[in-house]
Amino acid sequence: MSFQPERVLACHILTSLLQHRGSLASLLTTETLAKAQSPALLQELCFGVCRWHPRLNFYLQHLLEKPLRAKDMDVQCLLLVGLYQLLFMRTPDHACVNECVGTAEALGKPWAKGLINAVLRGAQRQQDELSALAERDYSAWYAHPQWLLDQLKKDWPAQYRDILDGNNQRAPMSLRVNQLKATRAECHGLLASNAVASTAGELAQHSLYLAQPMDTAVLPGFAEGMVSVQDESSQLVAALLPLSPGLRVLDACAAPGGKTCALLEAEPSLQVLALDNEARRLPRIQQNLDRLGLLATVRCADITVAGAEQFGRFDRILLDVPCSATGVIRRHPDIKILRTAAEVENLVSKQRALIHAAWPLLEPGGYLLYSTCSLLKAENTEQIAHLLSACPDARHIPLTIAVATTCDYGLQLFPKAGGTDGFYYALLRKQPIAE
Ligand SMILES: C[S@@+](CC[C@H](N)C(=O)[O-])C[C@H]1O[C@@H](n2cnc3c(N)ncnc32)[C@H](O)[C@@H]1O
Structure with missing residues (x-):
């Protein structure tokens, strides 16, 4: 060649x-x-x-x-x-x-x-x-492009310089150990015996950081479903959404399935419906499920389109919405060139439609975890404020993550050198029906 x-x-x-x-x-x-x-x-x-x-x-x-x-x-x-x-x-x-x-x-x-x-x-x-x-x-x-710099400065006046610095770093490669197949210590040992150095993450229980990034084709344990590549911040969704055996869970924006799989590794008896509106992205969900030995129903659908009630109601909903990805600029630095302020406005409208479409699908007493890899308040805490003002049966449930910044609603992680991506989570509960 x-x-x-x-x-x-x-x-x-x-x-x-x-x-x-x-x-x-x-x-x-x-x-x-x-x-x-x-x-x-x-x-x-x-x-x-x-x-x-x-x-x-x-x-x-x-x-x-x-x-x-x-x-x-x-x-x-x-x-x-x-x-x-x-x-x-x-x-x-x-x-x-x-x-x-x-x-x-x-x-x-x-x-x-x-x-x-x-x-x-x-x-x-x-x-x-x-x-x-x-x-x-x-x-x-x-x-950084001026519009983004201005927005970050407005949203995070005390933190924006550190955020910009974090965005300009290289991202580490982190793994989620499949707890159904191995412990984190066993996986660390397997990697070490193959001369791959790793350290345990401090936030997510099953996370490992590789000293050097490497191709998954040669990553020990990857093909066998023992590990997946996933930022520690994304892994945390499985710890933040209250899970118990057999619950009906909707992952409404599921592709490529990273968080669907993290939820199922934490609780394999969940009945998960993994939806995404982009048909070409669905095979990746199924490939990940198959590699990891997990079961879920995978469908192409858009819950903002009438007919979503065909799926019934759910005990838990994960709403990991499409976003500006401003928390993962260090992984996708082309965002600095490609993303525009107008696109962010469109995304905010889309997220609002998604959250309002998802809410009626939640059972009374159920929990919805909203997440983004955005740093912008309009996509995060302001979306939750809007839902809470529009839906009287919605309650905000405070979350705790060491090192996260508490917002009016939800928690924000900032991109950290050698640590997590920028990420946002908010947990909502639908009021149970009074006896
Ligand atoms: C942030 S990504 C999800 C990542 C995924 N949760 C994971 O952890 O691997 C957002 C996803 O939402 C999907 N999406 C966008 N609009 C949607 C809609 N109206 N209904 C369902 N899925 C949608 C996109 O195709 C994209 O795959």
């Missing part, structure tokens, strides 16, 4: 991304990674440019004499890759400049060689000046 240079592949991927023709997840596929001699370098370039895009782009605008034409987005991406390598990867200057100049030829843009040479050498020379300029521009310095 003939490999393609990582920089060329990175330019193609980043060009598509900046033109809103895909995300890192959809563009940086296993097939694309296999085209690179070093998939790790390709991944590093793509993730790194997205993570630092607001700052790299700020530098680039200062270094270019005039903006590039829209049709030269690939050249712009090459310059961003070069700046990332120079300023964040500490690639030796001469190697970085020479390789980027060479890549212009491979992109079919030999005219850009001089420009690339001039911009990257300018960046080398002006590093201190550029850095001083960026320090005076919030969006560039914190490497």
Whole structure:
């Protein structure tokens, strides 16, 4: 197989991304990674440019004499890759400049060689000046789009700097041990005997953090269903939703099934209905259930569409709604480029429709756990406040998680270096019918 240079592949991927023709997840596929001699370098370039895009782009605008034409987005991406390598990867200057100049030829843009040479050498020379300029521009310095920075500052005035810092870190790889197949200590031992170092998470009982991320294809115990990849924050849903044998549980937004499986590992006799409105995402739920040896009914459905009553009523509902994903930016740094404030408004409306559609499906006396991987109050505590004001039979039940921040309603985790993603949970109970 003939490999393609990582920089060329990175330019193609980043060009598509900046033109809103895909995300890192959809563009940086296993097939694309296999085209690179070093998939790790390709991944590093793509993730790194997205993570630092607001700052790299700020530098680039200062270094270019005039903006590039829209049709030269690939050249712009090459310059961003070069700046990332120079300023964040500490690639030796001469190697970085020479390789980027060479890549212009491979992109079919030999005219850009001089420009690339001039911009990257300018960046080398002006590093201190550029850095001083960026320090005076919030969006560039914190490497977040202005709208998101403003919103985080408004929602979390005391915490926003730590949040921004957390969003700019790399996420650790964490595992959920399938308690039906092994204890956390046994799994730790299995990993250690295969030279995979791990440590126990402090919040979720069955969590392990790997010292280094690795492909699940070679992760000991993965194929056998002993472990799943899941952030510790997501694992906590199984501890926060009160469970007991045989309850009817609705997981209303279930794909790809991470939390469905966490609930069933905690209490395998639950009768779980796992719904998702995206048919193409359903097979992943079933694959996860099969790998882990768990049973649930999986259906394609949208509970906001009339007819949801066909599913009956449930003792427990997990509502893990689609959200801005602002708590998982460190895992998906392309959110900084792709997400817009208008999209968040749409998501807020969608979440409101989902929570109001789910509430009538809950049995009196039952519990509903609402969760998001968002940091924004409009998607979290404000949604719960809205439901409580509209549904007199809804009660907010306070939760406790060490290190979480208590909101008006529910709890917020912030992304923490070496720890959890940003995550929100709120527990509601429907008033039992009076005897
Ligand atoms: C945050 S993800 C769920 C992740 C999942 N709970 C897990 O832990 O693996 C949100 C899911 O909601 C689904 N969704 C969005 N709108 C929906 C709707 N109206 N009805 C059902 N599912 C919906 C999306 O397709 C997406 O799979």
